[in-house]
Amino acid sequence: xxxxxxxxxxxxxxxxxxxxxxxxxxxxxxxxxxxxxxxxxxxxxxxxxxxxxxxxxxxxxxxxxxxxxxxxxxxxxxxxxxxxxxxxxxxxxxxxxxxxxxxxxxxxxxxxxxxxxxxxxxxxxxxxxxxxxxxxxxxxxxxxxxxxxxxxxxxxxxxxxxxxxxxxxxxxxxxxxxxxxxxxxx
Amino acid sequence: xxxxxxxxxxxxxxxxxxxxxxxxxxxxxxxxxxxxxxxxxxxxxxxxxxxxxxxxxxxxxxxxxxxxxxxxxxxxxxxxxxxxxxxxxxxxxx
Numbered sequence: 001x002x003x004x005x006x007x008x009x010x011x012x013x014x015x016x017x018x019x020x021x022x023x024x025x026x027x028x029x030x031x032x033x034x035x036x037x038x039x040x041x042x043x044x045x046x047x048x049x050x051x052x053x054x055x056x057x058x059x060x061x062x063x064x065x066x067x068x069x070x071x072x073x074x075x076x077x078x079x080x081x082x083x084x085x086x087x088x089x090x091x092x093x094x095x096x097x098x099x100x101x102x103x104x105x106x107x108x109x110x111x112x113x114x115x116x117x118x119x120x121x122x123x124x125x126x127x128x129x130x131x132x133x134x135x136x137x138x139x140x141x142x143x144x145x146x147x148x149x150x151x152x153x154x155x156x157x158x159x160x161x162x163x164x165x166x167x168x169x170x171x172x173x174x175x176x177x178x179x180x181x182x183x184x185x186x
Numbered sequence: 187x188x189x190x191x192x193x194x195x196x197x198x199x200x201x202x203x204x205x206x207x208x209x210x211x212x213x214x215x216x217x218x219x220x221x222x223x224x225x226x227x228x229x230x231x232x233x234x235x236x237x238x239x240x241x242x243x244x245x246x247x248x249x250x251x252x253x254x255x256x257x258x259x260x261x262x263x264x265x266x267x268x269x270x271x272x273x274x275x276x277x278x279x280x
Contacts, residue, residue, distance in 0.1 A: 031211050031278060117262075122242070122262040123240075123242035123256075124243065
């Protein structure tokens with residue numbers, strides 16, 4: 001079976017860089033570890049690059065490829081529940097919104113964290129609490145993201161973690177029994 | 187695939203369980219919080235006696251009062267104080 005290229009190099013590089021930066025920032029969260037700030041700046045830069053790449057990147061890297069309307073997303077969710085969901089060679093609608101929320105949340109954590117380092121906002125309770133609260137939100141999102149990846153991998157019988165490493169997935173014609181291919185080619 | 191899921195969720199739960207607890211940066215063993223000096227008393231002590239410019243935030247950590255503010259050097263400081271004796275335990279400033 002000939003696999004096809006889905007995730008370009010930058011998508012994969014930015015994905016795993018963000019994983020590393022967020023994990024590193026989490027591990028250095030207490031006290032005055034200067035690496036925490038550096039990792040925050042790196043994470044923000046990664047998010048900025050991913051957002052830019054979402055407009056100018058390869059086909060499946062673009063937001064236009066995977067951000068669907070709320071209606072289409074709810075339809076997809078209903079299809080998942082009734083086990084009728086189509087396979088998406090790029091991100092499925094739920095995964096697409098997860099990406100938007102993850103990027104937005106990481107960006108908000110970085111900005112509030114940076115704000116906390118300024119003289120004006122250092123030690124201001126709401127800034128610190130917002131930074132930490134958003135981190136809790138991110139943890140929940142990451143758990144849902146990982147669960148979604150594992151769930152979809154099992155449902156579609158395709159290792160999506162590996163796909164994010166190699167960039168390759170099985171072609172759309174390699175269908176399993178209940179697969180329907182979207183008219184949009186999604 | 188299932189074992190990956192269990193490992194992923196397990197490690198995340200483990201990470202989260204550490205989130206609410208003490209940071210381990212300082213420990214005071216000052217007994218229950220009912221016996222502590224209140225935030226106003228700590229603020230007054232720091233501003234009047236210790237020369238802090240501003241006290242901005244205070245929360246319990248490791249049985250100590252963890253205080254954020256601008257310290258006597260005019261620097262952004264995070265400092266730990268014994269909540270009964272107000273003895274200074276530790277400061278990180280930048």
